[in-house]
Amino acid sequence: EDQVTQSPEALRLQEGESSSLNCSYTVSGLRGLFWYRQDPGKGPEFLFTLYSAGEEKEKERLKATLTKKESFLHITAPKPEDSATYLCAVQANSGYALNFGKGTSLLVT
Amino acid sequence: DAGITQSPRYKITETGRQVTLMCHQTWSHSYMFWYRQDLGHGLRLIYYSAAADITDKGEVPDGYVVSRSKTENFPLTLESATRSQTSVYFCASRGLAGYFEQFFGPGTRLTVL
Numbered sequence: 001e002d003q004v005t006q007s008p009e010a011l012r013l014q015e016g017e018s019s020s021l022n023c024s025y026t027v028s029g030l031r032g033l034f035w036y037r038q039d040p041g042k043g044p045e046f047l048f049t050l051y052s053a054g055e056e057k058e059k060e061r062l063k064a065t066l067t068k069k070e071s072f073l074h075i076t077a078p079k080p081e082d083s084a085t086y087l088c089a090v091q092a093n094s095g096y097a098l099n100f101g102k103g104t105s106l107l108v109t
Numbered sequence: 110d111a112g113i114t115q116s117p118r119y120k121i122t123e124t125g126r127q128v129t130l131m132c133h134q135t136w137s138h139s140y141m142f143w144y145r146q147d148l149g150h151g152l153r154l155i156y157y158s159a160a161a162d163i164t165d166k167g168e169v170p171d172g173y174v175v176s177r178s179k180t181e182n183f184p185l186t187l188e189s190a191t192r193s194q195t196s197v198y199f200c201a202s203r204g205l206a207g208y209f210e211q212f213f214g215p216g217t218r219l220t221v222l
Contacts, residue, residue: 034209034210041216042215043199043214044152044199045213046210046211049208087151089152096142096159097142097157098142098152098154100151100152101151
């Protein structure tokens with residue numbers, strides 16, 4: 001059974017304090033790993049797709065990386081507007097659904 | 110407006126009533142999905158559709174019915190609402206091939222009293 005575990009559940013950072021969010025996964029054949037940002041009261045907003053181990057994607061202060069067992073979302077010099085819940089999801093080769101983790105709630109002050 | 114929209118955004122209903130949540134997308138995406146989001150569970154797939162008139166169950170389909178007569182619309186019906194169906198419901202869509210990311214609507218917050 002596909003599983004996605006995100007850690008930590010919550011993270012508080014000072015503005016400018018870089019850190020990483022973790023997404024560990026088990027899936028029977030990875031089609032893609034996805035990162036989303038979700039603000040309170042809104043739908044998930046797509047950030048990145050990673051398809052194979054070693055792949056990296058960047059967008060502004062965010063950088064996502066992928067290994068065979070986990071993905072990291074690195075946040076460099078975060079600003080208060082980066083505060084949100086970050087969701088990780090995987091899609092297996094055999095299906096259509098995204099299997100989501102429970103998310104990491106990030107607060108930047 | 111382009112994109113994916115959901116209506117209503119908020120709904121309060123009573124146990125046993127039928128409720129339909131609407132989802133509309135303007136991208137002509139083939140795939141559409143319904144998820145529910147609950148504290149402690151994250152997002153879970155209810156139903157999905159690969160094209161008009163093609164639907165299939167997800168992880169938590171019991172108590173829900175879907176239809177897809179047109180590519181752009183994917184309504185979700187709760188035939189007899191229960192309190193356990195109180196949740197936030199998200200619709201999503203995805204193109205046919207190439208890229209697999211799903212794009213989400215703004216959500217419908219449903220409360221069943």
